[in-house]
Amino acid sequence: MSDSANSVAEVIRSRRTICDFELQIPPEETVRKAIELATWAPNHKQTEPWRFAILGPKTVAQIVELNTKLVREQQGDKAAEAKRDRWRKIPGWIAASYRRSGDPLRDKENYAAVCCAIQNLLLALWDERIGTKWSTGPITRTEELDELLGIDAETEQIVGLIWYGFPATIPKSHRKPVEEVLRKLP
Numbered sequence: 001m002s003d004s005a006n007s008v009a010e011v012i013r014s015r016r017t018i019c020d021f022e023l024q025i026p027p028e029e030t031v032r033k034a035i036e037l038a039t040w041a042p043n044h045k046q047t048e049p050w051r052f053a054i055l056g057p058k059t060v061a062q063i064v065e066l067n068t069k070l071v072r073e074q075q076g077d078k079a080a081e082a083k084r085d086r087w088r089k090i091p092g093w094i095a096a097s098y099r100r101s102g103d104p105l106r107d108k109e110n111y112a113a114v115c116c117a118i119q120n121l122l123l124a125l126w127d128e129r130i131g132t133k134w135s136t137g138p139i140t141r142t143e144e145l146d147e148l149l150g151i152d153a154e155t156e157q158i159v160g161l162i163w164y165g166f167p168a169t170i171p172k173s174h175r176k177p178v179e180e181v182l183r184k185l186p
């Protein structure tokens with residue numbers, strides 16, 4: 001394999017979902033470059049359905065308060081305050097979404113394409129030593145979050161919040177041996 005193929009393999013293999021970030025916010029320029037790289041994902045019919053938003057402090061503060069409210073309703077004050085403290089420490093925020101077409105098959109393909117783009121994004125950031133968590137908690141399915149992000153649910157759907165920052169700790173992960181997920185057919 002060439003050196004570059006080896007480095008792609010290394011980035012793919014070593015990337016981990018990060019829960020614990022340093023406080024420093026990574027440079028926006030690096031994030032913008034990673035988003036541009038993300039858009040080189042495959043996409044059927046060249047729909048380029050992905051949309052990304054880099055969220056500034058005002059929007060993040062609104063999201064944190066919305067989530068605190070949701071957690072308070074479900075789990076009470078103590079859990080809500082703990083979540084608020086944790087979410088306030090997340091350094092960088094991106095919202096990922098895709099444009100809906102109204103055709104269920106095309107939307108399935110558009111969802112697949114944006115997921116490919118998100119993986120590109122996670123890898124491009126990891127290659128810059130920036131860790132991420134792709135989060136799909138209950139808040140991502142609320143009308144309030146759509147409204148806060150200026151998303152019209154008729155034409156666009158949130159696929160996740162991508163938290164990013166320099167990792168404070170990098171957890172271990174594991175995968176099944178490939179023989180368990182691969183079969184060869186005659």
Ligand SMILES: Cc1cc2nc3c(=O)[nH]c(=O)nc-3n(C[C@H](O)[C@H](O)[C@H](O)COP(=O)(O)O)c2cc1C
Nearest residue numbers: 015016017018133134135136137160171172173174
């Ligand atoms: C569609 C999708 C949604 C995810 N949502 C969450 C989430 O809401 N919370 C979370 O902690 N991790 C979430 N993750 C990250 C997974 O938990 C993580 O990828 C998995 O534990 C494997 O770890 P790794 O990414 O380090 O290999 C999500 C991943 C994907 C692909």
